[in-house]
Amino acid sequence: LVLSNFGLQHIHVKLMASTFQNMFPSINVQRVNLNSVKRCLLITYDAETQLLELRHYSVKVVPVGVSKGLKKLLQEKFPNMSRLEDISELL
Numbered sequence: 001l002v003l004s005n006f007g008l009q010h011i012h013v014k015l016m017a018s019t020f021q022n023m024f025p026s027i028n029v030q031r032v033n034l035n036s037v038k039r040c041l042l043i044t045y046d047a048e049t050q051l052l053e054l055r056h057y058s059v060k061v062v063p064v065g066v067s068k069g070l071k072k073l074l075q076e077k078f079p080n081m082s083r084l085e086d087i088s089e090l091l
Helices: 011-023 068-074
Strands: 002-004 039-046 051-058
Touching: 002 011, 011 039
Parallel strands: 002 039
Antiparallel strands: 039 051
16 A cells, blocks of 8 residues: 555544555565565545545566566476577577
8 A cells, every 4th residue: 555645734634544554454665575565556645626546556576687588487487498409598
């Protein structure tokens, strides 16, 4: 859960923020295992219109900057090596 623009001193805004925070378990950002995070909910409060904007994100951790073959190995998918002559072609 990520709350945005809930820093106002109005009691109803504090109550909304507290309600949303208690709906979801709290996490320690420095110690959380990214592989265990699957979704993220962003709630933004607009003080002028007094409306809430909800955005729901799916979180997926994927290797970046590696070859396609190595990426498959890291994701525990066995690549098709029938067209390769040597393992170095995969990497």
